[in-house]
Structure formats: C-alpha cells, structure tokens
Amino acid sequence: MNRRLAASAAALVVLLAGCGGYDPTVVPEPAASSAAPADPPDCENDGSQLRSFEPTGDVTQLPGVEAIRKRGRLVAGVAADVFLLSSRDPQNPQRLQGFDIDMVNAIAAKIFGTSQDKVTFRVITAAERIPLLQSGEIDIVARNMTITCDRWEQIAFSQVYFDAGQGVLTGVGSGIDSVADLAGRRVCASAGTTSIANIQEIAPEAIPVSAPDNSTCMVRFQNGEADAVTGDDTVLAGLAAQDPYSRVLPIDPLSDEPYGIGVSAENRDLVELVNRTLEDLRRDGGWEESYDRWFAEVLGPATQPEPVYGR
Incomplete structure (x- = not known):
C-alpha cells in the first residue's frame, strides 16, 4: 500500500498550496430547463438520499442539455489541489487531471460528441459548490461532494459515482x-x-x-x-x-461518503444525461479504467456503484 516519489515535505506543500490562482473563463448563464426542481421525498440519509432521476429516451436532446450545447461549452466546478481526484498536471500546470476530470470529460463528450475544447474547468472551493450551481454560473460540480438530504433541498445529484x-x-x-x-x-x-x-x-x-x-x-x-x-x-x-x-490503512471505512455529480435543481435534464453517461461508463469499462489509473494502487480494487433511481 506504499508508493510515490521521495519528495520532501516542502515539495508537497508547494504542490498542494500552489493551486489557487486559476482565473476561469466567464460564460453566459444557461437557459433554465422546463423540468420541475428536485423535490426529494422522505429523505432521511438512510439510503433514500441516493435516489436520482432515471434517464429515459434520448437524453442528449432534452432542453436543458440543448441549452448547453448551443452555448458551446460545459462549465464544471472542480478542485485543483486534490491529487488523484483533480489537480494540476506537474508537466503542464494549465491542465487539470484526475478521476473527477475524467468524469467531467465523459459528460462533455456525451453532450458534444467530444470533450476537446468543450469544457471550462472552474476551480472552486467546497463552500462555493452549491451557491455557484444555484446562481447558474456553473453547470455541474465534480468535487468530492457527498450526497445528503440537506443538499438535495438546494441542488440535484446524479447517481453515486464514487463510494x-x-x-x-x-x-x-x-x-x-x-x-x-x-x-x-x-x-x-x-x-x-x-x-x-x-x-x-x-x-x-x-x-x-x-x-x-x-x-x-x-x-x-x-x-x-x-x-x-x-x-x-x-x-x-x-x-x-x-x-x-x-x-x-487497509480498514473498513469509518463513515460512508457517497459522491455525486452536483447539478442545479432546475435542470433535471442534465441530471438524466449525467446518469446516462455513468451508465455508459459502466458498460464500456470507462469508470473502472479511470479508477484503476488513479486509485487502485493506493486504495485497492473497486467496482462502480450501482445506480439508485426512483426520485
């Protein structure tokens, strides 16, 4: 369970602390979907909070998705200092890499047919995740965000993409x-x-x-x-x-932290597209490939969480 470069403590501090100066591109606010806001029934943080919206039909043609396609870019809120999840490439500091970045690129590819030059990565803090979704400044959040009932009252979530x-x-x-x-x-x-x-x-x-x-x-x-x-x-x-x-330590988790992709509560259409993307990653092995690349060496093997629908 060991690994990594024999870097000094000082080098680690520089890598983790030197990631805050990102100046994201400002993009127009997307048109609101006609879908009703998320209204979670009987949510008790007992597993019911994990229910999301089941994708049906051609989700790429839904109004909330079409608005993003017409704009030409997906705006994603991410971290830049969480190594393996989302951090700057040491060889190219303008480029972000990690498991969360792989998930965002897959979502963009579902919308546009490619992720190349179709994503604006906006580096945000944990405290900014919900306000920026509510304001419409970003479309999705992929930033180690645990699904909870309290958060469902403010935004919507995809199915669990990381346990x-x-x-x-x-x-x-x-x-x-x-x-x-x-x-x-x-x-x-x-x-x-x-x-x-x-x-x-x-x-x-x-x-x-x-x-x-x-x-x-x-x-x-x-x-x-x-x-x-x-x-x-x-x-x-x-x-x-x-x-x-x-x-x-190779121990059972001390608490469960099911991560979901955060989306505005007004854009159920986009939630359905994210869920379809995650289902495609399950079928073609894309999720497992990304996990093995970033986490398997340190955390051991894992399988993609099963979706829970019924919201």
Missing part, C-alpha cells in the same frame, strides 16, 4: 495498523468536519489535532506533530501518493 469513506493515513512502520492502535496517538483532521468526532467515537482515547485543511494536517504529520491524518480516503490516497513514508 468514498473516511479513512486513516499513518506512517510506514509507525506501529499503527488498526483504529485500536490510535489510542494515545495524535490524529489530525480538518477543522469543521466530522472526521475527528467519528474517530473519537470509535477510538475514544485518540488525541484530536485540528488543522485548517487536509494539506496542513499532512504537513503536521510530516513534521512529527501528528501521528495520523483522517479524512476522505480519496483525499488521503492523494496525500499518500506523494509521500513514500505514509500509507492509508
């Missing part, structure tokens, strides 16, 4: 091989998240350490100020892939 979960990163040879081994150890997590609370519920003797974000936690880990880092396993995989002295 993430909370994991633990620690040092090779640290003696930490399970959650039980975290007793008396310092575990860092991003402030404002539930990660520390989840760890303390399972390993109450763990010592919580807070940091502004995951990259800062990683720096504290590398500086010996924390014995482990906890957060989404997708994020931890990216951190571990850059530090040969760390690894993600």
